[in-house]
Amino acid sequence: MPLDPELFFRALLGAGVTGLAGVPCSILNHLTLEAEASPDIDYIPASVEGEAVSAAAGMWLGGGLGAAMMQNSGLGNAVNPLASLSIPYEIPVLMIVSWRGEPGKKDAVHHYPMGAATPGIFDLLGIPATVLREDSDLERCVTDAVAYMRKERKPAALVVPRGLFQKAEGGGEGDARPAPILAREAGDRDAAPQRFGGGALPSRSEVLAAWLERYPEDLAVSTTGFMSREVSAQGAVDRHFPMQGSMGFAAAIGLGLARRVPQHAVHVLDGDGALIMRLGSLATVGALAPRRLIHLVVDNGTYASTGGQLTVSPGVDFPLAALACGYRVAGSCRGADGLAPALDWVAREAGEGPLLLQVAVSEAEAEGLARPVLSPQEIALAFRDGVAGRA
């Protein structure tokens, strides 16, 4: 007999899961519908599975406990932030993964390879995965997984085979859809980007120093590579999360965090290469429109951290893309003379919806930047404690 998915949803809430980010699967349809409609859980409709893992990690940094939901077809999209964020930083994320292509069960052919690989992927990553069966005690499985996560500060997975749950009643053809997930009024599609500039390009260090001087107390998540090295050198552990790894997902982490602590400004310090890798996050951030999220894109036109190879950023207008995705305001700055006016503009405009500022920088890099001295686990814990300690 298929199980009642409602029990599973209640078990998640009972175990203290505060947020769910995911990409839908028909097997998990009920869960998505419940999460969309429930005031008891924060639901983030992720653009890609790795974004779901990263947003769930951001929820944990903000004092909550996040789950990432996905079809196993998308498990590959989640591996990078599992392997380079959740596991090394010891940020627990509950993985809820459907199992298409389970060996021995009839399914569409294109699901078989991933179906066969799914248990092995969890094994290789050292993530304990419990397959839910019809005779499973759902509440127990959820509680045990969450207890493990809290104790070990590691991700854990619950695997949901096809046919385990009764079919969802809502969401079928002809049923009324729930209200649109989120208010979309924040962005003004006709808004034009603000443009600042003049003079030679500043360096990344100069931009970051000016930024941190303006916002010494705000929370910030920075992108992998040199940016986070600089942030560890110039920043403070209780409010700056210098993320190394999970390339492209700084905005997703910032989003999960911002949803947990909407009373605080959350800055995302991004790179052009990283943002191009996960441009879909602009759409998620734009749609959910966290009021106090500020997205700074430091654009040197290169992958500086791996040797200065060219990115395609000269062809990308990040502010236009952000506005098109629902950011409330966006601007760019090209030239050191424009930096102070651009930062004044940010200070005036921030607070009513996501804001993006792209700052073109030179390729000059600070000498001898070391990796953070603290371990990833220490960084994550210090940051989470710092967030918790805020008024």
Ligand SMILES: Cc1ncc(C[n+]2csc(CCOP(=O)(O)OP(=O)(O)O)c2C)c(N)n1
């Ligand atoms: C998924 C993934 N792909 C590639 C890399 C290697 N890598 C680390 S930093 C980096 C460059 C990032 O470029 P950008 O965001 O423009 O920042 P910059 O290095 O210029 O500061 C790359 C490609 C990685 N860490 N993770």
